[in-house]
Amino acid sequence: MTVETAPLADRPSGAAAESPEDLVARLARDGRAAQRVLARLTGAQKADALRAAAAALRAAGPAILEANAHDIAAGEAKGLTGAMLDRLRLDPARLAGIADAVEQVAGLPDPVGGVIAESERPNGLKLSRVRIPIGLIGIIYESRPNVTADAAALCLRSGNAVLLRGGSEALHSNRAIAAAFATGLESAGIPAAAIQLVPTQDRAVVGAMLTAAGFIDMIVPRGGKSLVARVQADARVPVLAHLDGICHTYVHAAADPEMARSVTLNAKMRRTGICGSMETLLLDTQFPESASVVAGLLDAGCELRGDARARALDSRILSASEEDWDTEYLDSVLSVAVVDGLDAAMDHIAAHSSHHTDAIVTADATAAERFLNEVDSAIVMVNASSQFADGGEFGLGAEIGIATGRLHARGPVALEGLTTYKWLVRGSGQTRP
Amino acid sequence: MTVETAPLADRPSGAAAESPEDLVARLARDGRAAQRVLARLTGAQKADALRAAAAALRAAGPAILEANAHDIAAGEAKGLTGAMLDRLRLDPARLAGIADAVEQVAGLPDPVGGVIAESERPNGLKLSRVRIPIGLIGIIYESRPNVTADAAALCLRSGNAVLLRGGSEALHSNRAIAAAFATGLESAGIPAAAIQLVPTQDRAVVGAMLTAAGFIDMIVPRGGKSLVARVQADARVPVLAHLDGICHTYVHAAADPEMARSVTLNAKMRRTGICGSMETLLLDTQFPESASVVAGLLDAGCELRGDARARALDSRILSASEEDWDTEYLDSVLSVAVVDGLDAAMDHIAAHSSHHTDAIVTADATAAERFLNEVDSAIVMVNASSQFADGGEFGLGAEIGIATGRLHARGPVALEGLTTYKWLVRGSGQTRP
Numbered sequence: 001m002t003v004e005t006a007p008l009a010d011r012p013s014g015a016a017a018e019s020p021e022d023l024v025a026r027l028a029r030d031g032r033a034a035q036r037v038l039a040r041l042t043g044a045q046k047a048d049a050l051r052a053a054a055a056a057l058r059a060a061g062p063a064i065l066e067a068n069a070h071d072i073a074a075g076e077a078k079g080l081t082g083a084m085l086d087r088l089r090l091d092p093a094r095l096a097g098i099a100d101a102v103e104q105v106a107g108l109p110d111p112v113g114g115v116i117a118e119s120e121r122p123n124g125l126k127l128s129r130v131r132i133p134i135g136l137i138g139i140i141y142e143s144r145p146n147v148t149a150d151a152a153a154l155c156l157r158s159g160n161a162v163l164l165r166g167g168s169e170a171l172h173s174n175r176a177i178a179a180a181f182a183t184g185l186e187s188a189g190i191p192a193a194a195i196q197l198v199p200t201q202d203r204a205v206v207g208a209m210l211t212a213a214g215f216i217d218m219i220v221p222r223g224g225k226s227l228v229a230r231v232q233a234d235a236r237v238p239v240l241a242h243l244d245g246i247c248h249t250y251v252h253a254a255a256d257p258e259m260a261r262s263v264t265l266n267a268k269m270r271r272t273g274i275c276g277s278m279e280t281l282l283l284d285t286q287f288p289e290s291a292s293v294v295a296g297l298l299d300a301g302c303e304l305r306g307d308a309r310a311r312a313l314d315s316r317i318l319s320a321s322e323e324d325w326d327t328e329y330l331d332s333v334l335s336v337a338v339v340d341g342l343d344a345a346m347d348h349i350a351a352h353s354s355h356h357t358d359a360i361v362t363a364d365a366t367a368a369e370r371f372l373n374e375v376d377s378a379i380v381m382v383n384a385s386s387q388f389a390d391g392g393e394f395g396l397g398a399e400i401g402i403a404t405g406r407l408h409a410r411g412p413v414a415l416e417g418l419t420t421y422k423w424l425v426r427g428s429g430q431t432r433p
Numbered sequence: 434m435t436v437e438t439a440p441l442a443d444r445p446s447g448a449a450a451e452s453p454e455d456l457v458a459r460l461a462r463d464g465r466a467a468q469r470v471l472a473r474l475t476g477a478q479k480a481d482a483l484r485a486a487a488a489a490l491r492a493a494g495p496a497i498l499e500a501n502a503h504d505i506a507a508g509e510a511k512g513l514t515g516a517m518l519d520r521l522r523l524d525p526a527r528l529a530g531i532a533d534a535v536e537q538v539a540g541l542p543d544p545v546g547g548v549i550a551e552s553e554r555p556n557g558l559k560l561s562r563v564r565i566p567i568g569l570i571g572i573i574y575e576s577r578p579n580v581t582a583d584a585a586a587l588c589l590r591s592g593n594a595v596l597l598r599g600g601s602e603a604l605h606s607n608r609a610i611a612a613a614f615a616t617g618l619e620s621a622g623i624p625a626a627a628i629q630l631v632p633t634q635d636r637a638v639v640g641a642m643l644t645a646a647g648f649i650d651m652i653v654p655r656g657g658k659s660l661v662a663r664v665q666a667d668a669r670v671p672v673l674a675h676l677d678g679i680c681h682t683y684v685h686a687a688a689d690p691e692m693a694r695s696v697t698l699n700a701k702m703r704r705t706g707i708c709g710s711m712e713t714l715l716l717d718t719q720f721p722e723s724a725s726v727v728a729g730l731l732d733a734g735c736e737l738r739g740d741a742r743a744r745a746l747d748s749r750i751l752s753a754s755e756e757d758w759d760t761e762y763l764d765s766v767l768s769v770a771v772v773d774g775l776d777a778a779m780d781h782i783a784a785h786s787s788h789h790t791d792a793i794v795t796a797d798a799t800a801a802e803r804f805l806n807e808v809d810s811a812i813v814m815v816n817a818s819s820q821f822a823d824g825g826e827f828g829l830g831a832e833i834g835i836a837t838g839r840l841h842a843r844g845p846v847a848l849e850g851l852t853t854y855k856w857l858v859r860g861s862g863q864t865r866p
Contacts, residue, residue, distance in 0.1 A: 036783070036809075039807070039809070040806070040807060119828060121826070121827075121828055125817055125821065125826075127827060127828075132809070134839055134840070135809075135839060213665075217839050217840075218839075218840060232646075233669075236666075238671070238838070238839075238840045256862070259862040262862065262864050263862060263863075263864060265864075266864035266865060270864070270865055350469070368859075372857050372859075373473070374472070374473060376469075376472070376565070376568075376855070377855060378855055378856060379855065379856040379858060380855060380856070380857055380858070381857075381858040381859075381860065382857075382858065382859050382860060383859070383860040383861055383862050383863075384558060384858055384859075384860030384862070384863045384864075385863065385864045385865050387864075387865040388558065388858065388860075388863065388865050393554070393558075393865065394554075394560060394856070395552060395554055395560075405671070406567055406568060406650050406651070406671075406853045407567070407650075407651060407671045407840065407841045407853060408840045408841045410853060410854060410855065410856070411855070411856045412856075420839050420840060420843060421843060422809070422810065422811055422812065422813060422843065422844070423811060423812040423813070423827070423843070423844045423845075424805050424813055424814075424815075425792075425812060425813070425814040425815065425817055425821065426801075426805075426814075426815050426816070426817075427814065427815060427816040427817030427821075428816055429689070429692040429695065429696060429816050429817070430696075430816075430817045430818065430821065431695050431696060431698075431699035431700075431703070431817075431818045431820075432699060432703055432818050432820040432821050432826065
């Protein structure tokens with residue numbers, strides 16, 4: 001489709017004629033040049049630029065909604081599901097929310113320049129490690145147009161340039177949002193190339209981004225399993241990835257029964273489609289109120305799939321297959337097992353958890369501390385709903401995602417996770433013996 | 434060679450008959466099981482285990498030296514260079530140094546359990562981020578047998594299990610060192626699988642390690658450019674890599690002449706073969722003593738390759754080609770350019786630095802701070818020799834390497850760089866609204 005391969009208004013024409021590798025290299029060069037400017041700005045300057053971007057998004061409201069209507073019409077013609085169309089659809093309220101979110105990020109503290117550690121050596125060398133931006137961050141995402149503004153705002157606040165590659169269903173919405181955002185930055189004296197949207201939907205460009213080591217410093221995939229898996233399989237650039245959230249809640253023998261009921265009900269049923277929702281419930285064989293806990297979930301409309309001992313608790317519990325213990329339902333479905341104590345629970349979690357978020361409900365401080373120390377997940381909770389696994393709930397402000405890898409940043413990732421550090425060494429002429 | 438494919442004495446026999454993928458999977462399962470034990474040990478327990486390993490290395494001295502003599506004889510027969518044979522050769526003094534280094538690591542503070550940050554949310558949730566081991570670390574290295582003990586000690590101190598794959602020239606030495614190390618750990622009650630040496634030199638095993646995502650958590654290549662490049666090109670597992678050290682020293686107009694002479698001479702000539710040695714000297718056109726700085730280097734036996742303005746300083750300076758500005762000589766060779774001020778120097782560094790270590794010599798505090806803030810390298814120095822770029826010199830104790838990537842750990846990497854973190858959430862029954 002010509003409309004899909006047409007370059008953005010503010011891009012050199014002929015972009016579509018370049019090879020995917022040349023296109024990514026050119027966009028990356030422009031983005032890295034803009035990032036060198038960003039890296040030298042004060043926190044106040046970056047905040048002002050984000051407020052200008054928010055204002056530009058509000059001013060461009062009609063154009064953005066018109067572009068979105070174009071995407072919605074195309075999506076309906078393509079037969080997108082109602083859920084996909086809902087993710088895609090913008091209205092004045094959602095648009096206001098997008099601009100407000102950009103302003104909220106402007107209000108978050110600037111992570112850049114923060115001193116992580118300082119020391120002085122016997123020879124008088126003064127060392128410090130200070131936070132700096134990562135550089136150029138590539139975001140590969142699906143149909144939610146709000147990601148265009150959210151991701152750009154987080155990257156900008158942390159001094160990073162961003163190269164955005166959204167889903168084709170949202171192409172016109174993303175172009176309108178990115179163009180408005182860039183206009184706002186320019187009005188604040190920041191090169192528009194600090195935020196760039198890939199001007200073509202050619203899928204080969206995604207491959208070129210994933211292999212652009214040295215051009216792109218980190219890739220953040222935002223979307224479903226298949227997208228993240230493809231990115232992880234093909235990437236030569238470091239990836240900040242979010243995989244499954246197979247989250248467990250273990251109700252210990254010493255759990256308060258009412259707390260066990262309310263926490264497990266909230267962990268599963270508050271919202272079943274988010275990564276922090278409980279997918280497996282582990283009930284201690286010594287916990288006396290297991291029947292009422294499962295009854296609460298069943299009465300709330302949750303399908304339970306249990307092992308033999310769990311099924312003995314309630315005739316409504318179906319039989320679990322082996323795959324159930326490794327399944328992220330993201331739905332009103334829950335696997336339930338009865339376990340013989342803390343160690344058995346932690347063994348089950350070690351075998352089946354995706355190391356995202358796992359929780360224990362207990363009034364026993366010793367059991368709680370053992371669980372916190374020994375469960376090897378990005379987030380380990382005591383007496384709380386796993387649905388708190390969220391950057392906003394952790395007080396980080398907006399989040400770029402929840403990382404399930406082991407290196408760099410883990411769990412909810414916000415501004416600090418979009419920075420790295422360098423060592424500063426201040427001497428007075430020292431030479432090494 | 435049968436001797437190269439023979440399984441280690443303490444490995445199940447038949448290892449050589451497995452596919453490389455099955456072998457790595459088995460070693461990884463054993464290593465991960467041992468790591469779960471390590472993760473629960475106190476710092477004192479890990480320190481005791483390392484002291485036991487040091488003692489075992491001393492006790493096994495004769496066997497290790499005999500194995501090393503075998504490697505040296507094979508290396509001489511293979512026609513290894515004198516430099517390679519020297520890296521490979523062990524003697525009682527070097528062996529004592531290896532055991533002493535393990536004991537020194539035992540004396541370093543345990544990074545595991547350290548609290549990175551704590552906060553309390555308005556709803557009463559108490560959050561903390563604590564350091565934990567990364568898990569199973571793969572080390573792929575070349576001919577220095579001391580790496581076997583050094584890397585194992587650093588991984589153990591930080592609670593990680595390690596899978597070692599050394600060079601075939603050092604196979605017998607590595608096996609003897611790894612076996613002694615494991616014996617020491619076992620005597621302290623730690624599973625021997627906490628440190629495992631790949632029992633075959635089959636090159637396909639390296640490929641299997643690099644793609645063992647989910648089994649191996651991080652790969653650290655220790656060796657020359659070609660090894661690191663191959664690892665980076667093929668790895669599916671995160672890599673903590675050390676690439677070139679194209680380090681610059683910029684002598685600013687306001688540099689103290691004597692400091693400029695001593696710092697540049699030390700940065701280049703103290704040891705020319707290390708990654709922190711200066712490879713490019715930038716002289717400010719306003720610095721009045723450039724001629725004596727280059728004379729000092731030339732008189733010390735360094736070959737200088739300069740641009741036209743540098744060559745005008747001394748007739749002994751050869752002509753630099755374009756490649757010289759991007760070359761890591763690791764030898765008594767230096768490229769020299771005359772630049773027009775701080776911004777020109779930083780532009781040259783931005784264009785040609787490998788972002789390892791770059792330094793400025795100046796008495797002007799404003800120029801120094803601009804250089805520290807704006808030069809985007811892992812280590813940025815003022816008035817000090819770039820040869821201080823070293824974990825020991827930074828007070829980190831032994832180092833696993835110097836990372837030139839942008840994520841996770843940068844610059845000298847020691848124990849903290851071998852840890853990651855998890856979020857601990859302590860609640861009192863909170864459910865998410």
